[in-house]
Amino acid sequence: MASHFLYLTNTRMVSLTARGGRLVARREFAVSGEGMEDFERHLRTMQDVPTHIITDLAEEDFRLDTIPHVGARDRDQIIARKVGQIFRGTPYKYAMQLGRETEGRRDDRVLYTAITNPEVLRPWLEAIERLHAPLAGIHSAAVFSGNLLAALDLVFPHALLVTFTPGEAVRQTYFRDREIRFSRLTPVDLEEGQSLGAMLAEETTRTWQYLDSLRHFGAQDRLEVCVLVHPKDRPAIEPALRDFAQIQYRLLDIEQVAAKLGLKPPPLGSSAEEVLVHLFLRRPVPNHFASPELRTDATRRRARLLINQVSVAVLVGGVAWGGYVASRVIDADRMDSRSAQQLQSLNREYDEIVRSLPSRGVGGAAMRDSVAFYNNSIRGYPTLTDFLFPISEVMAAHPRVRLLQVAWQTANDATATPTLPPTNLRNTPSVRTLRRPGEAAPAAVAPESPDAPFASGRFQVALLEGSVRVDGADFRSALGEVDQLAADIAKVPGYKAIVSESPLDMRPGTSVQGRLGETEPTSTEARFTVRVVRERAAP
Known part of the structure; x- marks a missing residue:
C-alpha cells in the first residue's frame, strides 16, 4: 500500500512516496507560483493515496505551561480554552500533555504548539482540497523528532x-x-x-x-x-x-x-526529511494540526476501503458457503440416485415375488371383517407385560418370596385356570403334606381345543408359582407371608388373588409327614401357588 508524504519548509515542498515500508520516489517543489503548478500536476497522480504533511517551519511556536491536575473531561476543556487563548489567529494548533510536576501540587505539564502564520499552509491545502486528495494529517517535525x-x-x-x-x-x-x-x-x-x-x-x-x-x-x-x-x-x-x-x-x-x-x-x-519520514512509517504519530474538515476525504477513503474489505469478506464467505451448499446438494443428489436405484431394484424383486405367488383374491367383505376384528379385538388385547408389572411392584415388598414360574392365559370365564407343572425344589423343608389314600388328585385341565372360539380377553388368569423362605420349622410365619402376598395383590385395582397351594396344606384329606435328622438347615424353601384373576375394564 502506497503512502504520500509532503515535507514542508519555508522554501521547499518535498514530496516523498513510500510503498511497502520503503521510500520509492522523491520530488521537490519551490515555494512559488511555478512550483505550485508543478505540485498540482504531481498531486493529480497521487489523488487516491493517503497524504501526510510534515511541517518544519519558522512560524511554529512552542509554549510550555502547567494546569491543575483534574479529571479527563475538565482537563480537555481547560486545554482547549488555553490553546485558543494563546493562539487566537490560527486554526493549526495542538496541545501535548507531557506529564506531571514532581513537587508542589503536581500539576500537569502541557506543551502548546501552533503554526502561527496560516498563510504558509493555505496554497498547499487549497490544492489538496481542489483535487480531493485524502489528507490524513498535518504533523510537526519538531514534535515528532x-x-x-x-x-x-x-x-x-x-x-x-x-x-x-x-x-x-x-x-x-x-x-x-x-x-x-x-x-x-x-x-x-x-x-x-x-x-x-x-x-x-x-x-x-x-x-x-x-x-x-x-x-x-x-x-x-x-x-x-x-x-x-x-x-x-x-x-x-x-x-x-x-x-x-x-x-x-x-x-x-x-x-x-x-x-x-x-x-x-x-x-x-x-x-533529515527522509530519515524522519522513514521513521514515521515505522512509528506513526497522531494528527497534530489538521481539522476534521481537512481530513474529510481521508475519512471517506477509509470508510470506502472498510466497506470494500467487508464486501470482499462477505463475497468470499458467500462463495465458500455456496460451494459448501453445492457440495451438499451434489452429495444429496448422489444419495437420491442411489436410493432410487435401490428402490427400483426392490420394486422389481417385489413384482417378481408377487407374480410367482398363486392368485388368491380376498373379497371386500372378508377384508372389512378382518379390519373390524383387528380394531375391536386385537388392537387392545391384553399382554402379559401389562399384567405382571403391578404384581412385580407388590412382590418387591416381600423379600422372603421368590417367583419361580408363571402360567398366564386370557379367557371369557373367570374360573378358567392355566396348566402349571410343579417345580422340584432342592432345599425343601423336613415337613411336607401328603394326600391320604383314597383322596383324588386335582383333576387335570384339558388342553384347549384349536377349534375353540377366540377368547375376548375379558379375563386374564395366571398361576404364580413361588417359594417362601422357612426359618427352621416356622411354617406359621411362612403361611402368613404367602397369605399377605395374596392379600396385597388383591389390593391392586382390578386384581383378585387366592392361595391355590399353601406351603403347608392343612386342608381335610391331607396328612403331615416329617423327617428327623441330626442336623437341620437353618432355612428351607417351601413351594406355593397363587391364582390371580384380572378383569379388563369395559371400553
Whole structure:
C-alpha cells in the first residue's frame, strides 16, 4: 500500500512516496507560483493515496505551561480554552500533555504548539482540497523528532537534537527527560569566512544560554547536542564543535543512522526529511494540526476501503458457503440416485415375488371383517407385560418370596385356570403334606381345543408359582407371608388373588409327614401357588 508524504519548509515542498515500508520516489517543489503548478500536476497522480504533511517551519511556536491536575473531561476543556487563548489567529494548533510536576501540587505539564502564520499552509491545502486528495494529517517535525533519539537509544536528561531541513535551515529541538520543551528554526546564513560548524557552535551556545536563563539546567547538568550530518559535510562542521563542561557535541552519521533504521538507500545529504519520514512509517504519530474538515476525504477513503474489505469478506464467505451448499446438494443428489436405484431394484424383486405367488383374491367383505376384528379385538388385547408389572411392584415388598414360574392365559370365564407343572425344589423343608389314600388328585385341565372360539380377553388368569423362605420349622410365619402376598395383590385395582397351594396344606384329606435328622438347615424353601384373576375394564 502506497503512502504520500509532503515535507514542508519555508522554501521547499518535498514530496516523498513510500510503498511497502520503503521510500520509492522523491520530488521537490519551490515555494512559488511555478512550483505550485508543478505540485498540482504531481498531486493529480497521487489523488487516491493517503497524504501526510510534515511541517518544519519558522512560524511554529512552542509554549510550555502547567494546569491543575483534574479529571479527563475538565482537563480537555481547560486545554482547549488555553490553546485558543494563546493562539487566537490560527486554526493549526495542538496541545501535548507531557506529564506531571514532581513537587508542589503536581500539576500537569502541557506543551502548546501552533503554526502561527496560516498563510504558509493555505496554497498547499487549497490544492489538496481542489483535487480531493485524502489528507490524513498535518504533523510537526519538531514534535515528532523525539522519536529519532529514542530509536537511536540516545536517552539523556538534557538533549538538543540538531537537524538540517530542505531549504538551508537548521532545526534545534530541546528535550528534557525525553519530553520536548523548546524548538527553534534558524536559516543557514553564513557570514564571510564563517564555516558551517562555527555557525552551529554559535547557535547551539545561544540556545543553551536561553534555556539556562529559563533555569532548565542545574550546576551539574550538561546539554548533549546531537547533530545529524552527512559524512561529506562532517569536515566543515566537526573542527568548530568543541565540548565544554555544560555542552557536549555528538555527530550522528546520517548513513549509519539510516542503516540502523533500515532506510535504503541512505540520504545523499544532511537534510533529515527522509530519515524522519522513514521513521514515521515505522512509528506513526497522531494528527497534530489538521481539522476534521481537512481530513474529510481521508475519512471517506477509509470508510470506502472498510466497506470494500467487508464486501470482499462477505463475497468470499458467500462463495465458500455456496460451494459448501453445492457440495451438499451434489452429495444429496448422489444419495437420491442411489436410493432410487435401490428402490427400483426392490420394486422389481417385489413384482417378481408377487407374480410367482398363486392368485388368491380376498373379497371386500372378508377384508372389512378382518379390519373390524383387528380394531375391536386385537388392537387392545391384553399382554402379559401389562399384567405382571403391578404384581412385580407388590412382590418387591416381600423379600422372603421368590417367583419361580408363571402360567398366564386370557379367557371369557373367570374360573378358567392355566396348566402349571410343579417345580422340584432342592432345599425343601423336613415337613411336607401328603394326600391320604383314597383322596383324588386335582383333576387335570384339558388342553384347549384349536377349534375353540377366540377368547375376548375379558379375563386374564395366571398361576404364580413361588417359594417362601422357612426359618427352621416356622411354617406359621411362612403361611402368613404367602397369605399377605395374596392379600396385597388383591389390593391392586382390578386384581383378585387366592392361595391355590399353601406351603403347608392343612386342608381335610391331607396328612403331615416329617423327617428327623441330626442336623437341620437353618432355612428351607417351601413351594406355593397363587391364582390371580384380572378383569379388563369395559371400553
